[in-house]
Amino acid sequence: MxxxxxxxxxxxxxxxxxxxxxxxxxxxxxxxxxxxxxxxxxxxxxxxxxxxxxxxxxxxxxxxxxxxxxxxxxxxxxxxxxxxxxxxxxxxxxxxxxxxxxxxxxxxxxxxxxxxxxxxxxxxxxxxxxxxxxxxLGYQFIPTPSGIGTGAKLDIDGVAxxxxxxxxxxxxxxxxxxxxxxxxxxxxxxxxxxxxxxxxxVLPAMQEVRFYPKTVRYIAEAGVLEAGSQPIDTGRDLSEEHAHWSGLLTGNPVEVPAHTRRRILLDLGDYYCLYPELVVSGGKSAFIRLHWAEALYEGETSERKTKRDELAGKWFRGVGDTFRPDGGAFRKFDTLWWHAGRYAELIIETGSDALCLEELRLLETRYPLVMEGAIHSSDERLNRAMAVSFRTLQMCSHETYMDCPYWEQLMYVGDTRIQSLVTYVSTLDDRLPRKALEMFNASRNNHLGLVNCAYPDQTGKHISTFSFWWVAMVYDYALWRGDREWVRHLMISVRDELERLLSSRAPSGLVKLPVAWNFLDWQTSDNEAWSHGEPPAGPDRLNAAYNLLIVHVLELTAKLEVYLGEDELASRARRKAKELGDRVQMMFWNEQRGLFADDTDHRQYSEHAQVLAILCEGTDLERSRRLIPAMLQGDDVMRTSIYFDHYTLEALAASGYGDTIMDRLHPWLHMEEEGLRTTPEIFLAETRSDCHAWGAHPIYHFYTNMLGIRPASMGFATVVIRPQPGPLTCLRGKMPHPKGFIEVKVEREGEDWMIDIQLPQGLPGTLVWSGKDCVLAEGRNRFQFGIK
CATH class of the missing domain: 2.60.120.260 (Galactose-binding domain-like)
Structure with missing residues (x-):
């Protein structure tokens, strides 16, 4: 055979x-x-x-x-x-x-x-x-500027x-x-x-769909030298030529006379990842440069980006390719790898020969991710934020997840955990999350034997907090998708990862921060105790959030062991979580403030420590109840950023503070005012990345915390629905499930809340409302509750 x-x-x-x-x-x-x-x-x-x-x-x-x-x-x-x-x-x-x-x-x-x-x-x-x-021949490779890891750009000589x-x-x-x-x-x-x-x-072919730029925003008589040293001067805009150059928007030819210099700024209308193809005829010895940018900057060297829809007085600083025609007919210049951004700058300098731009073809490329369900609320700002969040996830989904398509194109654990969760609630296609788990597992083949913080990656960087979030990713997969035997295979690495990380103990029994880049979250305010995203710690290298994260992950690990039938290992994980949790409460709790300090000297405080304490099941209940009010009222408390806001929203919902979720989503609700088409790396003027899918998590929270749809057991075998509509008067959603769709509608009618739930056949569930548990049957379930 x-x-x-x-x-x-x-x-x-x-x-x-x-x-x-x-x-x-x-x-x-x-x-x-x-x-x-x-x-x-x-x-x-x-x-x-x-x-x-x-x-x-x-x-x-x-x-x-x-x-x-x-x-x-x-x-x-x-x-x-x-x-x-x-x-x-x-x-x-x-x-x-x-x-x-x-x-x-x-x-x-x-x-x-x-x-x-x-x-x-x-x-x-x-x-x-x-x-x-x-x-x-004819290819010259141009290194990208510092901080951009997308590979060399091209300078193509059409003669050679x-x-x-x-x-x-x-x-x-x-x-x-x-x-x-x-x-x-x-x-x-x-x-x-x-x-x-x-x-x-393991993945399908990446999508390639043709699209057209939205509009020509600016045309000036300028070449490369002038463009690189001048901001956008709307007084120099050749508005009379806009109609002529708009042919590029519809795939029509555009003639460029000899001895002409033009700088054209195109607005794509949205954020795109794209392969460009430029077809030209004639124009021997002409120079064509096509660069891409997420947004324009406030100054020549400034990193500030605000009001993305506005161009006047701003500077275009992008990356891209250069094409040098040889005079032949219908020469197609293209790129080896795709570009990303919202704006395109096309600079053309012709010599003694006229140039015809026959066609500018733009092909959007990404993983073919589609929203299989649907979400909608009574607040149109929130609905728009949901659309922007999902667009961000799409732009950061390719042959791997990516932190950002414009800057690094690396799959980081911290980003990927959130991207995977958003994927689970949006679609049944879990091929990207599975690949991510496998690749991070493969990354452990290094001198530390620990998960790389980003992978694939040439540098082999490690962030210990991301190692713990990778363990949480394994738990997420087991909870949302199941596949017990595949999870069992991953658990071999999970156990080893935890043993290695838990070995660095102080005499107090707490786990010390490694001598490494201990990124937890980008800081949202000036605080010298935080540096490059690392939380405060004294000479003892002890930090509350780090240890609370370990406690939380040990608790998740215990649940994984139970799922695999390893009761002894589950008991061990729970025991370790309790021992460490008790030490954290002893060393970091400040009774007077009702908060966990970041450091053992009780000088620094952050939302991060309080959030993780709430997510730990072993945290003293009375202390846990005090954390949210004290955290929100503390003037000296470091706030979580767009990334760690995911965990803040989880903590608010878990503590019954659903009414505050919309307040926390304020930056997302006002993205349109800043002209953002995707969620940024951080909600500050110096965002660096304008497209960062760790900020797409409001989709997850709409489903799981506002509509309240969550797996009640591993493999999503049962469901619990615990709506927290907050100030919204109506919200509805349709979540894909392996057995069909879970549909929930929560609407206020006069003095009553009307809740309508549709469950697929074979999926048992429970509705939790005002502390009451209501058994859900297959098919349609209707409830009416008075407003208290």
Whole structure:
């Protein structure tokens, strides 16, 4: 009996390389011409290091490889109908070396195509069939500014560029050089010292949908030098040319005369992640620069961004690419990787030849994430905030979750936990959360044996608080999705992670902050005790929030152990949580203030410590009741930022302070006034990132704390609905569940609250209202409660 294809120990096809490419950065082309005697359906497996684009007869089939690491190197599978006759595979591959994105892994540049049917290997399999290759000239790679980790941008010289190669034509092709064997991740032995452990891609293809910019906002007679040294001067706006340049918005040609300089600012109308393609004719020796920005800045060197809809007097500072036409007709300039932002700056300088911009094509790219349910309230500001929050999640969802699409494009644990929770309530598609959990688990293969704070990532950074949030992510998956055996596999790492982190003890029994970047949250006010997001601690390196986080996670771990039937381990986790929790209450509690101090000297206070204390089930009940009022009234208490507000909202709801949730959402309700189309990294003028999906959590809280829909047991086997509408007079939502939709409507009618709940078949539940438990039946449930 033949083994399934994916279980074979190794493939006959091999990786191939370009022998003339030299050292990265470079772009290479590969081609393979083959002939079929009859039409067939071909199933192929494709990968590239670092990246590839695959074409069949000049039509793009796909992009890859899905982002992973050396031990999780993904390959894409394509099924293609191919007619009888001669055909050609073409692949454009690139390796940027030290210029590659921070999140991009690499082992050795190369390309791989393996047909699943062995008989087709001599026709098209790399390392077996006749594959030819050559370096692509004309690319110059421009490093990005400090702090931007998206990889080098391009300066493409159309004169040197090999336009025929993109069609698989022209001269200079040489035989591709066979490289290393293909090693599957399932193998338990090694075939070479340079290898990737390969596995099938776990995500669908990224979405690519064409869209058009919304409007031309500004046109000036200026070139690169003037644009870089001038703010937007609306007095110089060539308003009479707006109609002419608006052809770019609809895909129509725009003529640019010889000896012309123009600076055009396009407003996309929303935040986008996009692949640009610019098709031009003529314009030999012209210069075209296309840059992208999230927003404009208040000054030439200022980091302040306010009123994003306003341009006058502001500075455009973006990143992007440069294109230099050779004078040919219908030359298509494109990029290797996508860009992000809301604004585009197009600068054109023509020489003695006129230039025709035939078409500007913009393709929105992202993970194909859609809101499967629906949410709506009586407050239109909140409804708009929900739409902006979900847009942010979409923009930060690609081959991994990302903290931000414009700056780093890294999957951080702290961000990803929140992104995953928003995903659970929005859709049944949990492939991104599962991949995130797997990749963070894989990141533990380092000198510390601990989860990297961001992964994939070349730097290998560690943040101990994020290690604990990763454990919480495992709990979240078990609660919202189940899959007991997969969770059991992850628990091996969970237990080891906790044992390593708990080993750094002070004589008091408290856990010391590691000598590392102990990020907890961005500070929201000037306080020298906080630095770069690290909470206060004295020379003893003891901090209340850090220890309370550990207590909280130990409690979650105990629930995971119970779910897996490991009662002894659950008892151990609970015992450790109680012991540590008792020490925290002894060392940090300030009876006079009714608060937990941040440090053992009781000099610093933050909402973070109080929030985590409330989330800990073992916190003394009387103390817990005092925390919220004392926390909200304390003038010297460090407030949580947009990120940690997620946990603040959880604590408010858990403490019965649902009426205050809308107050806490104030910054989200006023994003429109600042022109924000996505949630920022922090609600300050210096946001850095204008698109940060850790701020998308209001969607989660609308569902779980305002409508009150939550799993009541692991795997969402049962549901509890505990609405807290606060000042809203009506809110309704439809949450996707593996058994159907959970629909809840809460509406005030006169002196009564009307609650309408629809449960799918096979999902038992409970409604909690004013301290009363009401059993819910399958199907429709209606309740009427008087307003007290």
């Amino acid at each position: 033949t083994k399934p294809w994916e279980q074979t120990p190794a493939w006959r096809c091999r990786w191939v390389t370009c022998p003339e490419a030299g050292r990265p950065p470079f772009v290479t082309m590969y081609r393979c011409t083959f002939t079929l005697s009859e039409a067939i359906r071909v199933r192929i497996h494709v990968s590239g290091d670092e990246r590839y684009e695959l074409y069949l007869d000049r039509q793009r089939i796909g992009r890859g490889s899905e982002r992973g690491d050396r031990s999780n190197w993904f390959y894409e599978t394509y099924e293609v109908e191919i007619a009888a006759g001669e055909h050609q595979w073409i692949a454009r591959c690139w390796a940027l070396g030290t210029y590659k994105p921070w999140a991009q892994a690499s082992v050795q540049p190369g390309f791989l195509l393996s047909p699943e049917e062995e008989a087709l290997e001599p026709l098209m399999g790399t390392g077996i069939a006749r594959w030819e290759t050559k370096p692509m 560029f090999d336009w025929d190669a993109m069609s698989g034509e022209g001269g200079g092709w040489v035989l591709a050089q066979p490289g290393e064997d293909v090693v599957l991740r399932a193998n338990n032995y090694h075939l070479s010292s340079v290898q990737r452990l390969m596995r099938p891609a």
